[in-house]
Amino acid sequence: MVLVEDALLLxxxxxxxxxxxxxxRVVRGPTMPDRVIAINVVGSxxxxxxxxxxxxxxEPGALDIALVYALLNFLLSVAISKFTVERGGVL
Structure with a gap:
C-alpha cells in the first residue's frame, strides 16, 4: 500500500x-478570458x-471539502464571467 500512497502523493x-x-497565466494573462480560464484550472x-x-x-471526510470547493469554483467562474460580460470585457 505504500506504493499506492507514494503514487498518489506524486x-x-x-x-x-x-x-x-x-x-x-492568471497574473500575466493577456486577456480577461485567459485569466478566467486559468482561475478555473487552478481551482480544479x-x-x-x-x-x-x-x-x-x-481521510474520506476531505472529499466533502473537495466537493464544496468544486461548487465554489464553479460559482466563482460564473460570477467572474458575468461580471466580465457586463463590463464589456468580452472580445
Whole structure:
C-alpha cells in the first residue's frame, strides 16, 4: 500500500506544479478570458489535489471539502464571467 500512497502523493505534487503554472497565466494573462480560464484550472487542480491527498491519507471526510470547493469554483467562474460580460470585457 505504500506504493499506492507514494503514487498518489506524486500525482498531487504534479498537480500543484501545474497550479503554479496556471497562477502565472492568471497574473500575466493577456486577456480577461485567459485569466478566467486559468482561475478555473487552478481551482480544479486544487480540488484534484484535495481528493488525491484524501485518498493517500485515508481521510474520506476531505472529499466533502473537495466537493464544496468544486461548487465554489464553479460559482466563482460564473460570477467572474458575468461580471466580465457586463463590463464589456468580452472580445
Amino acid at each position: 500525482a498531487a505534487s504534479a498537480f500543484i506544479v501545474t497550479s503554479f503554472v496556471g497562477l502565472f 487542480n486544487v480540488v484534484i489535489v484535495i481528493a488525491l491527498l484524501a485518498a493517500a491519507v485515508g
